[in-house]
Amino acid sequence: MRKSVIFLMLWMFAPAMLNAQTEQALLQKAMENPVFQVKGTAVNSLFMNGDEIKSNKDNDQVIYEIDLPQKTVKRIALYNPRIKEGPNAGLQADGAVYNIVQYDHDFMKDQLIIKAIGQAGESDTFETLIIGEDFITTSRSTKGYFVLYHYDRTDSDGIHFREKRLKAKERVTHDLW
Numbered sequence: 001m002r003k004s005v006i007f008l009m010l011w012m013f014a015p016a017m018l019n020a021q022t023e024q025a026l027l028q029k030a031m032e033n034p035v036f037q038v039k040g041t042a043v044n045s046l047f048m049n050g051d052e053i054k055s056n057k058d059n060d061q062v063i064y065e066i067d068l069p070q071k072t073v074k075r076i077a078l079y080n081p082r083i084k085e086g087p088n089a090g091l092q093a094d095g096a097v098y099n100i101v102q103y104d105h106d107f108m109k110d111q112l113i114i115k116a117i118g119q120a121g122e123s124d125t126f127e128t129l130i131i132g133e134d135f136i137t138t139s140r141s142t143k144g145y146f147v148l149y150h151y152d153r154t155d156s157d158g159i160h161f162r163e164k165r166l167k168a169k170e171r172v173t174h175d176l177w
Contacts, residue, residue: 040135060151073098097118106132111161113132134158135153
């Protein structure tokens with residue numbers, strides 16, 4: 001009985017204690033570098049139109065500028081190397097702006113996560129962004145289709161975070177005795 005009461009108290013109050021520490025860390029990071037860019041290369045995408053689903057392993061590239069004081073994310077470049085001709089060929093810069101709705105530490109992924117939402121381009125498309133320290137995930141939806149992209153971050157911070165995480169995994173040993 002006593003153990004369950006202690007567990008219940010920890011379950012209730014630990015998130016508040018963690019959030020206070022997390023908020024301090026987030027505030028410190030925001031003050032060090034309040035405006036920065038993240039770059040990503042797509043490793044997988046899904047396109048859904050009605051009951052049709054297509055999966056691609058393409059190399060689309062994207063660059064976002066994150067402005068923490070203004071709580072915005074702006075897409076400053078988008079490049080699809082598979083499109084050689086037409087209006088979507090080459091480097092695109094639509095300037096889509098997204099509002100940051102959450103900037104927090106995700107204990108499941110053990111990294112800082114930025115979540116944002118906005119209207120992409122001049123269409124009726126809405127897009128959500130989830131930017132982690134080593135990935136970017138976007139989803140676009142409109143009345144006709146749904147698109148999901150997963151990018152590996154290719155900027156120096158993303159690469160450094162991924163390398164640090166791989167080194168930490170290599171050091172973990174499981175002694176059986």
